[in-house]
Amino acid sequence: MPAEAGNISPMQELIATLNLEKLEENLFRGTSPQVGWQRVFGGQVIAQALVAAQRTVESDRFVHSLHAYFMRPGDPAIPIVYEVDRIRDGKSFTTRRVVAIQHVKAIFSLSASFQEDEDGFDHQMPMPPVPTPEQLTGESDILSRYLEKAPEPIRRYWLRPRPIEFCPAFPDDYFNRKRLEPVQNLWVRTTGPSPDDRRLRSAILAYLSDMTLLDTSLYAHGTSVFDSELQAASLDHAMWFHRDFSLADWLLYVQDSPSASGARGMTRGSLFSRSGGLIASVAQEGLIRKRASA
DSSP states (O other): OOGGSSSSOOOHHHHOOOOEEETTTEEEEOOOOOSSOOOHHHHHHHHHHHHHHHSOOOTEEEEEEEEEEESOOTOOOTTEEEHHHHHHHEEEEEEEEEEEEEETTTEEEEEEEEOOOOOOOOOOOOOOOOGGGGGGGGGGHHHHHHHHGOHHHHHHHHHHHOOOOEEESSSSHHHHHHHOOOOEEEEEOOOOOOOOOOHHHHHHHHHHSSSHHHHHGGGGGTTTTTTTEEEEEEEEEEEEESSSSSSSSSSSEEEEEEEEEETEEEEEEEETTSSEEEEEEEEEEEEEEEOOOO
């Protein structure tokens, strides 16, 4: 049931959405929340496909990387079937391929690799210096300060109950439509508690990793994914999980877009814990195309 009905919170709804139904061996079915979107959110499909893959992997192996392609927009009105191919079960690594199917057609594919926890070399790039969430404008202040004059699609997005909360490090940049450097720093966190399950945490991280990336590729062009004259969609998505993490506190999502060309924008992301640990890296290319004039 939709979170807007008041019976469950958006976070509870997300967890329920990731709890796939097993149809038979290697075959699972997921549904989408009915929130008025015309297509399924890409992060949801990534997360559900990862859950499907996890259901076929030994419990002591955890995802360390995934690579995905979006082929067709998902239809939120009907279930999505996830078919898992058990590519390889090795001594240290496990590989799975998942295809998401609707209307008898593949809409998405994901390859993921899993590994047992193992000691080894350890280094990381440092987290950039940014204001803490407590020093920044919270969502309630953002709503009152920025949304009154915001375009209707932006208003609808921010006013809709969501399982993930954002706190832009530089909110003026987030809502400004001037041409800016294609760099964005956001604090993100869940709006409710999630179970203490490492696999579920990884799926939720994959879900939120698809948020705001395309916007960063558009900063340099003075527009956003909410522009009605723009056709924008994720084309592919890659993610590397470096360290275990908690969802009990804010995470910093650092993003930059090194290139846009050929109607495609490429964005990189790094997710840091509050204490500065690099927990995951992300890369995505998306379609950013001006619609033909009528």
